[in-house]
Amino acid sequence: MRQLPSRFGRALDAGCGSGDLARLLATRATSVQGLDVDPTIVARARELTAPALPVTFTVADALTGTPPGPYDVITCVATVHHLPFADALAHFRRHLAPGGTLIVVGLARAQTRSDYLLDVVAIPLNVAMAWIKNRGRKAPRPVAMTAPVKAATMTLPEIVRDARRELPGARLRRRVFWRYTLVWCSDS
Known part of the structure; x- marks a missing residue:
């Protein structure tokens, strides 16, 4: 959310899951379209979303x-x-408006020793984050993904190469929890 303007028009959340990010985007957007291939999780996203929010x-x-x-x-x-x-x-x-922003949080396949070291460090951090996120709740929210799960196949250097070819000027950063962020702003 830090990468986005305080107000904007239309937003698309591709792979929206249970809609947490789509609902957050709706606090700044005129309208939000959430897409997911999993009908069960889309039904759950609809249940969790207040009718007043501009989210579909x-x-x-x-x-x-x-x-x-x-x-x-x-x-x-x-x-x-x-x-x-x-x-x-x-x-x-192609779907981004002039001056629009694309944000991808993706998964990369470990390749180097430093990749594997970050993976090892991420395991206890991942457990700690899950505990922090769920403390105070009587039980975790019952949201089960039914879409197929797929491991990352591309390494970070491959991702950087393809991203720079498709999105000149894209900014990529390695993150913990097996992730990277890609931010690209289209030309005005």
């Missing part, structure tokens, strides 16, 4: 079912590794 959830593939743009903001969290990477970036670029 659709069961659709991000590459073939995206409602027409343009979008001022497109987000894609832990989803792009399920898609043909370069095709997905090109697709999102």
